[in-house]
Amino acid sequence: MTQSDLSLVRQNISAAKGLPNPHYTSEAVFAEERDALLASEWAGLAAAVDVPAPGDARPIDFVGIPLLLIRDKDGQVRVFHNICRHRGMILVSEPRRIEGVIRCPYHSWCYSTQGRLVSTPHVGGPGQNTAQGIERSELGLIEVRSHVWMGVVWINLSGDAAAFEDHHADLLARWAEFDQPLYHGGADSRFTLDVGCNWKLAVENYCESYHLPWVHPSLNTYSRLEDHYHIEARGRYSGQGTHVYRQLTGDDGQQFPDFAGLADKWDTAAEYIAAYPNVLLGVHRDHIFALLLIPKGPGRTEEQVHLFYPTEDTDPDLRARNAEQWKQVFEEDIFVVEGMQRGRHTPAFDGGRFSPAMDGPTHLFHDWVATRVQTHRNAPQAAE
Amino acid sequence: MKLTDAALIAAHEAGDTATLVALYARAADQVTGPERAFLLTQAHVFAMEIDHPEAPRLRAALIEMGCELPL
Numbered sequence: 307m308t309q310s311d312l313s314l315v316r317q318n319i320s321a322a323k324g325l326p327n328p329h330y331t332s333e334a335v336f337a338e339e340r341d342a343l344l345a346s347e348w349a350g351l352a353a354a355v356d357v358p359a360p361g362d363a364r365p366i367d368f369v370g371i372p373l374l375l376i377r378d379k380d381g382q383v384r385v386f387h388n389i390c391r392h393r394g395m396i397l398v399s400e401p402r403r404i405e406g407v408i409r410c411p412y413h414s415w416c417y418s419t420q421g422r423l424v425s426t427p428h429v430g431g432p433g434q435n436t437a438q439g440i441e442r443s444e445l446g447l448i449e450v451r452s453h454v455w456m457g458v459v460w461i462n463l464s465g466d467a468a469a470f471e472d473h474h475a476d477l478l479a480r481w482a483e484f485d486q487p488l489y490h491g492g493a494d495s496r497f498t499l500d501v502g503c504n505w506k507l508a509v510e511n512y513c514e515s516y517h518l519p520w521v522h523p524s525l526n527t528y529s530r531l532e533d534h535y536h537i538e539a540r541g542r543y544s545g546q547g548t549h550v551y552r553q554l555t556g557d558d559g560q561q562f563p564d565f566a567g568l569a570d571k572w573d574t575a576a577e578y579i580a581a582y583p584n585v586l587l588g589v590h591r592d593h594i595f596a597l598l599l600i601p602k603g604p605g606r607t608e609e610q611v612h613l614f615y616p617t618e619d620t621d622p623d624l625r626a627r628n629a630e631q632w633k634q635v636f637e638e639d640i641f642v643v644e645g646m647q648r649g650r651h652t653p654a655f656d657g658g659r660f661s662p663a664m665d666g667p668t669h670l671f672h673d674w675v676a677t678r679v680q681t682h683r684n685a686p687q688a689a690e
Numbered sequence: 691m692k693l694t695d696a697a698l699i700a701a702h703e704a705g706d707t708a709t710l711v712a713l714y715a716r717a718a719d720q721v722t723g724p725e726r727a728f729l730l731t732q733a734h735v736f737a738m739e740i741d742h743p744e745a746p747r748l749r750a751a752l753i754e755m756g757c758e759l760p761l
Contacts, residue, residue: 406741414735424761427735433727435758442759 309683310335315657315676319669323657325676330504330650336604340369342682343583343675345463348470350585350598351375351452352459353612354383355490361419363408364401368461369601373450374398375459378419383454385461386447390415391423397447408447421447457488457614458585458596477543477581483568484589488614491625495613497633501640503647505601506675508609509580511643512597513667515546521638536666537579541674544667545579551590554631556624562592565616580667582674592616595632605647611636710736711744718751727757734758 310326317323328335349368356364357377364375365388374388374397388397390410397408397417407416407424416425423442430437451462453470455478460470467473478485490496501508511517515534530550537545551574553561565572568591576590586597593615600608613629649655660669698717701709714733718726730752737745752758 405739406745407738409735409739416735416738425735425738425758427731428728433724433729433731433755433757435731435752 312676312680315672316680319660319666320662322660322669322672324660325506325672326657327650327653327655329675329679330507330647331604333604336504336601338682339675339679340601341464342679344369344601346678346682347467347583348453348460348462348473348581349583350458350581350596351385351461352598353457353490353496353596353610354454354459355457355612356459357383359403361404362401363398363404363419365396365398368463371463372396373461374447376404376419380420383452383459384419384421385450385452385459386421387450389448391445391447392426417447421449423447456484456587456594456596457490457612458587458598460585474542474581476539477579481577481589483572484565484594486565486567486616488594489616489618489620491613491615491620491629494622494626495615495629497611497629499609499611499633499636499640501607501609501643502605503607503643504604504650505584505599505607506671507643507646508599508607508639509582509584509586509671510668511639511646512578512586513544513546513580513671514665515548516661516664517642521642522635537577538667538670540670541582541677543579543581544670545577546667547575547577550574551576553590553592554624554628556621556627560621560624562620562624562628563616564591580671582671593628597636609636707736707740708742711740711742715744715748727752727755730755731757 310328314323315325329339351368351373352366352375357375360377360379360381362377366373366375372388374386376386377383389395390397390412392410392415393412395410395412397410404419407418409416414427415423418424423445425435426440426442427435429435429440451465453460455470471478515531519531533548533550535547537547555561572591576588578588580586584599586599588595593613595611595613598610600610602608611632613632698713701713711733714729714736718729718733721729730748734745734748734752737748749758753760
């Protein structure tokens with residue numbers, strides 16, 4: 307593979323170019339970025355509500371890697387590689403409730419929901435369930451580091467990222483007021499969009515407010531471009547905020563309850579942050595959403611959206627309207643991200659130039675991608 | 691009971707794990723030695739899979755025979 311030149315991406319925004327086309331179209335670069343961007347950081351895998359009860363298990367293919375999301379018998383969310391330590395057989399093929407242990411469907415090696423290997427039937431011959439060299443304490447399921455925050459299950463596949471609380475310390479501090487119980491709105495508060503673009507284009511579009519008056523014209527009625535501000539944390543996240551969030555109000559004047567104890571600024575403020583690599587978050591006085599970008603290939607992304615509220619019992623009609631409203635917004639973005647994806651198939655596109663005033667958060671994401679990919683490319687050479 | 695019994699095959703085909711526990715455990719009670727260990731193992735694995743109340747007793751029997759380890 308001819309490596310893309312990323313030096314121009316890392317220039318100052320006024321001189322920088324965007325990421326070269328192969329970062330959106332090439333299978334080889336997609337695989338490279340899987341390791342450099344998605345596996346080495348804290349990536350969003352799923353919503354914790356996907357496994358609501360102890361024993362609930364859900365197989366997830368994450369950029370080609372078979373994983374198992376499970377809530378163990380003690381209620382803790384865990385993520386394992388979805389393979390038996392014996393012959394690498396897939397352990398769980400469909401979402402289901404694990405009543406006792408996870409039994410491999412091949413030779414029936416059994417694992418607890420905490421990942422402990424608890425039985426190796428006939429491993430020493432018929433009826434003999436132990437064997438020299440088969441140390442169960444060394445053959446448990448391979449666990450992936452995971453952490454739940456904002457209702458999202460974050461994973462670090464490489465296992466060597468800083469602890470989640472340390473890596474995202476400033477983001478956790480920024481939104482400390484929202485660190486309180488979140489209640490998923492249920493079936494009417496989740497939806498999935500299948501989008502024909504590279505996952506990074508969805509991040510790039512989400513980060514900036516520049517496109518709002520053109521792509522989301524309904525916002526112009528109350529939230530003007532100048533009401534927005536950039537949010538920029540180099541190497542970790544970027545996004546935008548608004549000073550004029552307006553609560554959704556039902557026909558009878560009903561509104562969602564507020565999160566408790568918020569500062570006055572949140573009466574009218576809202577913030578939208580892309581936590582690199584693939585989690586888009588939005589916080590408001592009365593609800594939070596998380597949008598997980600699940601890469602399905604260089605030009606295809608699954609967007610999983612979940613909405614959360616401060617209390618368990620919220621007005622179902624209002625919830626449905628809120629979900630529909632956000633779905634409309636995210637659907638309005640599809641033609642631009644898909645259009646940019648198609649545009650990256652012409653060799654005439656050179657990565658493009660950024661607006662120094664308006665594209666800061668997007669450039670920051672490009673800078674992060676370029677830095678991480680370059681670090682990844684340099685790593686094998688450093689080891690030689 | 692022989693392993694070719696229709697009831698056993700039907701339970702396997704139906705994925706009726708509780709019945710598998712019962713059939714294998716009953717079969718184990720009728721034999722001795724390695725064959726008993728084999729059948730107890732089958733019963734024990736299926737019992738663990740569904741958190742069957744017989745699972746601890748089956749495991750204890752296997753441990754007593756030197757065929758299994760404590761949890």
